[in-house]
Amino acid sequence: MNEQFFDFVSIQLVKNSKASLYVQLYDRLRELIVSGKLSHGYLLPPVRRLASGLGINPGTVVSAYKLLEQNGYICSRAGSGSYVAEITGSIAAADEPVAADTDLDMFETKSAMLLANNKHCIDFASAMPTPDLLSIDDFKNVLIEVLDRDKGFAFGYQESQGFYPLREAISYYLQAQGIKAQADNVQIISGAQQGIDIIAKALLNFGDYVFTENPTYPGAIAAFRSRGAKIVEIGMENDGMNIPELENKIRSFRPKLIYAMANIQNPTGYSYSLAKRNRLIGLARRYNAIILEDDYISELDFSGVPLAPLKALDRDQRVIYLKSFSKIFMPGLRLAFLLMPPPLVSKVLAVKHHSDISTSGLTQRAFDLYLRQGIWQRHIAAIHSIYLERYHTALAAIQQFLPPAVVCHRPRGGLSCWLSLPAGLSARKIVADAESRDVLLLPGTAFFPRRPPDQFLRLSFAVAGPEKIVEGVKILGEVIKSQGTVL
């Protein structure tokens, strides 16, 4: 094939497919590259020309190009377009399509890669910040400092529990927030997802019951199900779990584990009242369940009065506290920790050991300095002020542009708003219609372990800046109002 004349208009995209147009275009272009039909140095068509040739929005092309660049298939040079990257060669065509959008995690993480400065697409789907917010120079400096200091030890064996100085630095960090913590009760892990998986393996046997909030984080459901556990959902209200429901079900099912996000829950943004925190812990004590508290994003509490985690109320060592350093701020870093009740430390350590021996020593050593030198805290402060503005912008825009029948309980913080639609509207339909207008957001369905109601939307402002937020919410308002229901 003479690639100079490759006919891009022959690319087939299916509108109204489950897969986003940009994901489809990414897939088609990726196939052309890995099959060698477009080879190294090939200049891809300019965004607007390809968009008009395919009859799609330029934003869709930009998104597909970004995703290709992120994954190393193409490289872009400012002012001169996008080229097929040097690394591609004679690899045969890919069999595996990228996952459909119905796989939330894949979708979420992929849309995370749409850049904030994408001029066409407004991304309310991703709950991960864009790479431009990451403080690369600081981290580079601590990496170099570690390599110069530790030499080969930086790549040598690491204790499975984690690099001691890092565990200690974490214990100080927690103590400063009023949480009793000792380095010996800290288990370093490779991200929050691994923490959930390790706790599932350490505590659950086939057929055991686990309670989760409903809705909840789907990655947790996947880990519990993989372990052969049975999931029982407890309805989430805007001040925490439905307590009578919890009480009834805990008596019947005797769960080994309760997975909860007490502060700024994902996806709802709800936080537990103090009374419900105490009831949850009390019931766990009475029925001998362990609570896994996933502190998803409490650094971004915008209420001015940050809440302590459940763990701070844990008097009889019943709460495992899970916190990621990478999830929100450096997702590719893969670093998190568990603060363990002492009786569970050695069991969890053994599971960590047979799961992956240890977390990258280099990462641990670098992050140890990052934390000790106060860079992490400065980074959080910077991120906090950026998102505080977006948070207020999003809430104001929702109030201004969405019909009052769309309910949004004001979250204390975080990166998302949870929108509840009035009867008669379909969240999926709204998501599809919004996408056709280049506004991406998530239907709530992905967050319900079963029988997902088609009634919720999660609107995240992790990626879009203030102007985009206003523009996107305005479009969303128009989409909702166009659904033909009296609002």
Place this chain on the structure above:
Amino acid sequence: MNEQFFDFVSIQLVKNSKASLYVQLYDRLRELIVSGKLSHGYLLPPVRRLASGLGINPGTVVSAYKLLEQNGYICSRAGSGSYVAEITGSIAAADEPVAADTDLDMFETKSAMLLANNKHCIDFASAMPTPDLLSIDDFKNVLIEVLDRDKGFAFGYQESQGFYPLREAISYYLQAQGIKAQADNVQIISGAQQGIDIIAKALLNFGDYVFTENPTYPGAIAAFRSRGAKIVEIGMENDGMNIPELENKIRSFRPKLIYAMANIQNPTGYSYSLAKRNRLIGLARRYNAIILEDDYISELDFSGVPLAPLKALDRDQRVIYLKSFSKIFMPGLRLAFLLMPPPLVSKVLAVKHHSDISTSGLTQRAFDLYLRQGIWQRHIAAIHSIYLERYHTALAAIQQFLPPAVVCHRPRGGLSCWLSLPAGLSARKIVADAESRDVLLLPGTAFFPRRPPDQFLRLSFAVAGPEKIVEGVKILGEVIKSQGTVL
């Protein structure tokens, strides 16, 4: 307490305990440091003084100090001794003792940290190279190159299957060795142990049967048992599994998975004959089992005629090929891959995703350059020539100094010799006696899933240089000859 006068001689060590003296000493000193009894800047006693005060060998003290340094509790300055590190503070005393030596992995990895230039102790226990063999500057350069090139993307979200350019670089690396490989069938993982764990989760349900060689790598047993699988051992002969035994058992148990190391098996060093490779694959095909091939250390084949992996014979996509880049050469890096049969790619990807989302993107990007720029291959070549000398030295010393009744089948390569003792000798007793003479090695017992015979020793030359190897094998010969049995 006035730490200037801390009475180190009050430290209690138990000789003939299960825990090595150096691990006990490490534990005691660590407790003094984390409890604040020895605070920042405190100068520890010189090695020889502490050794004579406690009535132990200086090598034991050196080993304990090295382990403390490795884990960040102390720092050593050349010529001026060892100080309690800055990071320690008012942390309360540790409850968790370090694992006893009976936990092979812990022991192995801890002893990995004894430096090659330790003048007193000869370490034949660790099968990991010492940090001085790691090419730190090269890796630092690729890290800096990645950070300058990719900026925040280096910490952004990574595809769960792995960074595409790295997967492609791996496929080229495999193709160069005659293995059919495509980037789309490569799954990046965080070390070989995670590979075993992920395959266990992807393929095994509670109660399924898994076949392993006997003896085998204990980390695999731990992962399979954690999954609720039932282990069936197949005797390992010096040319591969006992085939009649495999045939009988595969008919009865119908295993889902067979875990095998066809080249330079751990711990025996045995490699499969071509006939046995074909029988293993043929039986797996007939009884519909998947083979997980762990290519532990085939880079260090010293025979001059390296064997292709089982995977090269895999005509009907039945072999999963597992290979670590970090296990032997950069254990703290946590990077490995699975070459998957295409039908299993998406299942394994989903399990990877709920296990830890993805492997560190920074590590993947840096290793991609490391591989593409040929640094990895140069590093392997350098390591190869260092270990070739040790291998010949160890085999010659075994022939010279050990009684002929101690049988050592010459391995094709690797970092260990597997010694079979004549009836009447106890491997555990020999290990204990050798340790009292500052020679550390492993009894074979740890490698048998059940009913471990007290008849084997694993002697590794990953850490000791040629002179130490000769000295240590000579001592081992004396220890064996002193056991009172006619040899």
